[in-house]
Amino acid sequence: MTWRVVVQGQTYETSLEELRQWVQEGRVLPTDQIFQPGVGWVAAGQVADLQAWFPPGAATLPPPAGFSGSTPGGGDLASSPYASSYAPHTPPLDPYTPAYGQVGGYGPPMAISFGSPASLGKRFLGAFVDGCLTMLCSLPGIILYMTAIAAGVQDGGSVPAGRAAGGYLLIYLGAIAYGLLCAYMLSKSGASPGKKLAGTVVLREDGQYLTFGMAILREFLKNVFSNICFLLILWLLFDSERQQLYDKVVRANVYEAS
Template sequence: MSYPPPPQGQDPNNPYGQQQPPGYGYQQAPQGVPPQGQPGYGYPQQGQPMGPPMGQPQYGYPQQPGYGYNPVGAPRDYAGWGSRVGGTIVDGLIAGVPYGVLALAGFAMGDSGMILVVLGVLVYIGVMLWMLYQEGTTGQSPGKKMVNVRLVKESTGQPIGFGMAFLRKLAHILDSLACYLGWLWPLWDAKSQTFADKVCGTVVVTAN
């Protein structure tokens, strides 16, 4: 009995279209290795750069320093001794003149004028605290602003804050010891620092 020829394209040895198991001439790729010509996942492709794309920020790298930052060793334009003295004189006049006027008027009135003397002291303390706040938060008291200088922390180049400005004011006691030598020290010091500046780690620079 003759059988009809198989359909075109069908293996004559497999007339029923059953799938043959892999045998001779068939190589199965090892597990975990992608077929030839297909990219493997998790592996960098040839010519593809590793890391984030160009132009995108890379986390973990140091950022650019902010405005006003001036690390140790960076060149600074330190304020001259004359400018520092001028700013101190201006601040002294701003705080001292109101006190002087009230105190003189109170002493002239005798016992009844003591209230003016006390008021003058309170005004002096209030003005001094306000100027210390300005100096600590902005780097400039009214006198320093007039002569265009600024008080900053040597290590950061930033204002030192009210608390440190208050401590620096107390540290000026060291400048008055030994015949006021500390007040003259900026004349020959490389960083134009007084003793108080060296203790508190501050410098006075020209304001930009």
């Protein structure tokens, strides 16, 4: 399950195991806000799964002289009433930053400033743009199919089967080609052309981009679910994480990119 923590105004996503580690290191304090799956936003000190990991008296002991440290958001622990509970460990050289998506798995971890699921308006905009671009890629097939229909009407006979089949084939090839392009872009930057325009990004639960294979599976399931029953697309309206069914399968979600 994905947990969220807000430190110094910065939202981070992580697992329970890593969150416990941050608590032990003094990077998450009892008053920091935690989003606990199935519960909602509460103070970290009130989360039963974390209480045993806070040092005794974390909120009462005064800070030792000369102590300094940092939180995930870069805050100074020396000014915190909890600071002495985490001493005398050596403070890290750099502020701790949870790792988020990395292009191709290379380069240092990046802190991403988003943390909440994308709004419905941005989701609709991204889907609408991608839908229009899919139609554009399928346009040659649509034209060929329509000319076959027109020829059949004009001749007063049957529709030319070969031309109609060719149009159908081009329509599907165009849609598949754009779907593969979207999957490739999701694996590299987390966003299809429509999502880039809308300012959203697709990330896995661990904050990484989908692999190319999982991105293809996501695009495939999205089309399957929408063709089986259009109402399945409305699933996110009733989901606490605003997550689509196909995103649950690939363990990902659509987030605000800025």
